Amino acid sequence: MSGMTWNHARGLDPLVAASARWVELGGAPIAWEARSLQDFEHYPLDDLARRFDLIVIDHPHVGQIVKQGCLAPFLDTAQLAETAAGSVGRSYESYRFDGRQWALPIDAAAQVQAYVPDRIDAPPASWDEILALGRAGRLACPLRPPHALMTLFTLCGQLGGSPDSIGDRLFDPEVAGEAYERLLELAAVVREHARTQDPIAVFEAMTAPDSRLAATPFIYGYANYARAGFRPHRIAFADLAPLGPAGVAGSALGGTGIAVSALGKHIAEATRFAAWVASGAVQAGLYAAAGGQPGHDRAWRDAQVNAETHDFYAATRATLEAAWLRPRHDGYMAFQEQASALLDDAILLGAPAAATVAALNELSNSFASTALRR
Structure with missing residues (x-):
């Protein structure tokens, strides 16, 4: 499988670490590429969906995604319910559009x-x-x-x-x-x-x-x-x-979500990885430890995660919880x-x-x- 994210330690390192652990658990290898922040914000998603199985996106893209039909929606499962319940502010909601979930939050920011x-x-x-x-x-x-x-x-x-x-x-x-x-x-x-x-x-x-x-x-x-x-x-x-x-x-509201290409050959496997990496256990564990900025409440409340970042999460949580959702x-x-x-x-x-x-x-x-x- 292949994936595209943005070129910064926060965007790339935790996904590389998570992918290595995924292979240890018996999953398929994932080769990650990264684009500059500006390119990440503007590159056509339909083109990325033709080339990558997994794509990290911004939530304001979801209306365009629905029209283009280039991403596969997530089906409601118990694992997704856990991720939704653990949303920091409106992070999970931000990727829900037209009655479907188009990405899962792996990074929360405002x-x-x-x-x-x-x-x-x-x-x-x-x-x-x-x-x-x-x-x-x-x-x-x-x-x-x-x-x-x-x-x-x-x-x-x-x-x-x-x-x-x-x-x-x-x-x-x-x-x-x-x-x-x-x-x-x-x-x-x-x-x-x-x-x-x-x-x-x-x-x-x-x-x-x-x-x-x-x-x-x-x-x-x-x-x-x-x-x-x-x-x-x-x-x-x-x-x-x-x-x-x-x-x-x-x-x-900012942050990013992980999405699955509807045009790839590995939709089922990519969906399983996305749901796993967005889960509370992974977000509060290896994802945060590898330099990620988790989108799950379990990580934001974790004492060790806060200690390693001098209370970054505790110090900004009120702003995140009350952040405004941009048009989509x-x-x-x-x-x-x-x-x-x-x-x-x-x-x-x-x-x-x-x-x-x-x-x-x-x-x-x-x-x-x-x-x-x-």
Whole structure:
């Protein structure tokens, strides 16, 4: 069998380790390949399904998957019920669409805070503290598309108005207008090259020996960087700063799920592996030990898993449990790509809030496939 995931220790190493154990248990070998984070987010899934038996995906792809018919749905079983019951937040639900389960969560993430405990005692607790760190040249934030859009989503949620993923208008103009103004403030106090940085690039910059960067207020958590010795400086993680009436709620849900190609020759075996690797015992055991960031509650509550990551999971769980589920209808991924480019230009030019939010809503409506929204 063959599998495709994303090229980072968190994405590849635990699957390689799990596959080795799978062979020891009598299963078929699995050869894994990996793509860059940007390629992972944009490469056509139907093409991957022709080449690989197992594919790690993002949940916003599921509407497109239903239309293309390129993945095999999981049948409800007792093992899947255990995985569903162990979902961290809406991770399991995020891969359920049109009445079927298209992937199983093996990685849970949302935008949280991160800081370098060697340089700062605690993460900023207010918007003023965030901006003050920025003015001092000690703040980072990944704004490379689509991460600025993810931060806009999260800010909307914190301000009490998460985007309406199933309605006729994605953004509430008043809430999103305020969120956009804050995003402009944030962009003005971080380094200009933030527009070219994804989360991995920010973490690498923060952990460099000569870096002054102390914190980032909105970033997808990476448990690897919380481990001692992974990089010259360890990263600590925390729930979002409570910037509005919703507190830590509203972070844009991320993470990944493992899916089975409907076009491969090993559907039954691939399905068995996917269900096994997503189970609580594997997630809390060898998957976490191999540097993975599990999607199962059993791992998030495990004392050893937390100890090895300096309480990464315990420190960010409240944000994960209250994270917002992005739209998943067919057409959303095209919207996300174009909206991210639109927002990137708006931030660069300092475009007015009302016009920017209106343009985003118009773009969303042009891609919305209401018949497939669930």
